[in-house]
Amino acid sequence: MRRVLTIVFAISASLVVGFALSHPETERYIPIGESPGISNSQSDIGRIETVDTQTHGFSMQVKGRMKNLRLTRTSKIYLDRSSQGKPNLIGIYTDCKPGRLVEVYRDAAGEILWIKVKMP
Numbered sequence: 001m002r003r004v005l006t007i008v009f010a011i012s013a014s015l016v017v018g019f020a021l022s023h024p025e026t027e028r029y030i031p032i033g034e035s036p037g038i039s040n041s042q043s044d045i046g047r048i049e050t051v052d053t054q055t056h057g058f059s060m061q062v063k064g065r066m067k068n069l070r071l072t073r074t075s076k077i078y079l080d081r082s083s084q085g086k087p088n089l090i091g092i093y094t095d096c097k098p099g100r101l102v103e104v105y106r107d108a109a110g111e112i113l114w115i116k117v118k119m120p
Helices: 002-022 024-029
Strands: 043-052 057-062 065-070 076-080 101-106 112-118
Touching: 024 076, 043 065
Parallel strands: 076 112
Antiparallel strands: 043 057, 043 101, 057 065, 101 112
């Protein structure tokens, strides 16, 4: 009986931890390219090439191909300052500048859920 309770507890705990890791708000604290189960498989990592301030759009180079994307009102912007040894912050659209490394995560419809911007 004790073993069964231990197994049930372990499964329950892993489900809670799995949900926390995939929750959009935890992404603020994870550096570019290090999101478990997302980075390099479900997200795009590349450099911003151009920015369109009128449409909140931008183009980025991903694996040799140009992608044109647009942020929405619900898109989260996170500033990755991990290389500076500083905590990451919430960003705004004007933090998306040409030349900056970004990681973009989109939903099934192609809408950007979050973008992480590497700060210099």
